Amino acid sequence: GNSVTQMEGPVTLSEEAFLTINCTYTATGYPSLFWYVQYPGEGLQLLLKATKADDKGSNKGFEATYRKETTSFHLEKGSVQVSDSAVYFCALSPPGNQFYFGTGTSLTVIP
Amino acid sequence: DGGITQSPKYLFRKEGQNVTLSCEQNLNHDAMYWYRQDPGQGLRLIYYSQIVNDFQKGDIAEGYSVSREKKESFPLTVTSAQKNPTAFYLCASSIVGGNEQFFGPGTRLTVL
Numbered sequence: 105g106n107s108v109t110q111m112e113g114p115v116t117l118s119e120e121a122f123l124t125i126n127c128t129y130t131a132t133g134y135p136s137l138f139w140y141v142q143y144p145g146e147g148l149q150l151l152l153k154a155t156k157a158d159d160k161g162s163n164k165g166f167e168a169t170y171r172k173e174t175t176s177f178h179l180e181k182g183s184v185q186v187s188d189s190a191v192y193f194c195a196l197s198p199p200g201n202q203f204y205f206g207t208g209t210s211l212t213v214i215p
Numbered sequence: 216d217g218g219i220t221q222s223p224k225y226l227f228r229k230e231g232q233n234v235t236l237s238c239e240q241n242l243n244h245d246a247m248y249w250y251r252q253d254p255g256q257g258l259r260l261i262y263y264s265q266i267v268n269d270f271q272k273g274d275i276a277e278g279y280s281v282s283r284e285k286k287e288s289f290p291l292t293v294t295s296a297q298k299n300p301t302a303f304y305l306c307a308s309s310i311v312g313g314n315e316q317f318f319g320p321g322t323r324l325t326v327l
Contacts, residue, residue, distance in 0.1 A: 136314040147219075147305055147318035148258075155314060193257065197314050203248075207257035 106131050110194045110206035117184055117213050125179040125209045127168075127194035135196040137161075137170050137177040142191045142208070151179075151192070184213045217242045219319035221306050226324045228300075236291045236322045238306035245311045247289035251275060252303040252321075261304075264289055265311050293324065300326045 111126040129137065136155045140148040152161030157172035166181045177194060194206040219240045228234045240247065246265045250258040260273030264283040278297025283289055289308075293300045303323050307316040 138315070140318075145321075145323075147221075147320045148307075149318070150315055153315065197316075199312075202260070202263070203258075203316055205258040207255060 106135070106196060106198055106202075106204045108194050108196055108204050108206040110192075111209050112207070114210040114212060117211070119186055119213055119215050120183045121213075123179070123181040123184045123188075123211070125192055125194075125211070127177045127179065127206060129175050129177065129194075129196050129204075131175075131196055131198055133198045135198040137168070138195040138197065138203075139166070139168055139177070139179050140193040140195060140205075142193065144190075148193060184211070186213045186215055189213045219306060219308055219317055221304075221319040221322050224320065224322060226322055228324070228326050230326055231295045233295060234293050234300075234324065236293070236304055236306075236324070238289045238291065238319060239287055240289075240306075240308045240317075240319075241287060242308055242317060243286075244308035244317070245286065246309045246313075247283070248307040248309075248316065249273075249279075249281065249289070249291045250305045250307065252305055258305065261291065300324060 108129050138153045139151040141151045142148045152163040154161040154170035160169045168179045191208045191210045193208045197203050222237045248263040249261040259275050262281045264270035280292045305321045306319040309316045
């Protein structure tokens with residue numbers, strides 16, 4: 105079946121620290137992989153995506169690489185800011201449209 | 216601007232009442248989805264629709280109903296049969312076969 109497992113939070117970092125949020129998946133076929141971000145009281149926004157193995161998605165200083173051999177899509181950022189405080193969701197979508205989301209990881213960045 | 220709107224942002228209802236949440240999109244997407252979000256549980260799919268007048272149950276459809284009479288609209292009714300309806304509800308849309316879902320701002324439903 106299809107599922108996503110992501111690192112449990114909450115995660116608290118100081119400003120300018122390095123961020124890694126782990127995400128692993130199980131999937132049938134060849135899914136696309138996504139990271140979405142949710143700010144307090146809002147809907148989800150697409151942060152980045154990768155559609156095939158070895159692709160790297162990147163946006164706003166965040167990066168994630170589609171690793172088929174380890175079935176992973178870890179989110180990284182070299183230097184976090186207070187404005188990055190949010191909940192981050194890893195998701196996969198096999199061909200056919202349905203999405204499967206992880207449980208979310210809450211990130212708080214303190215000045 | 217194209218996007219998805221959900222209304223209202225906050226909704227309060229008494230136990231035993233049905234309530235309908237609105238979702239409208241002007242992105243010309245054929246597919247629309249309803250998710251429920253509870254703390255620490257991520258998003259769970261309630262219903263989805265890939266074409267007008269057709270929809271399928273998701274993982275937690277019990278106690279909910281939907282309609283899809285227009286491409287732009289996909290309202291969700293939370294019925295009195297839903298045992299624990301207090302949650303944050305998110306609507307999303309996508310092109311069929313596309314690989315990105317676009318989300319609305321959500322409706323927080325509180326049943327008193």
